[in-house]
């Protein structure tokens with residue numbers, strides 16, 4: 655029986671993102687629109703959680719960050735769903751012969767309460783990344799009223815990704 659992990663090694667990547675609150679935009683986190691008087695500012699849908707996850711995945715496979723792949727100066731990405739960006743990131747992993755194993759993440763927000771929406775976010779991420787629900791972690795915490803998150807100026811997100819990649823040094827490195 656062939657082992658699909660033969661010749662593959664596990665690697666990991668880290669991602670961080672932050673977006674500021676702005677009036678007049680919906681709040682989208684993990685692909686879910688969350689009831690909120692304000693949304694996040696950004697060129698795309700400003701889904702800070704998806705962006706942190708995208709950077710974690712890209713970092714794991716030795717790629718440059720999300721801003722390089724989907725520049726905020728490109729009108730093609732104006733208002734784009736960040737779930738679509740994540741779908742494209744998972745394509746990059748497949749094109750490199752990699753296999754995404756696991757995602758973990760934390761949302762850091764003082765308000766609104768995001769906990770009740772986490773199951774729906776995990777569902778979206780599972781679909782777009784092709785992972786079982788059990789391999790997608792999303793935690794939510796506040797910043798204990800300290801700093802820019804504590805003053806409700808914006809939302810931050812952290813993520814890590816684990817990926818199996820071919821055990822070879824890519825030629826461009």
Ligand code: MG
Pocket residue numbers: 671672673696700701702705
């Ligand atoms: Mg971002």
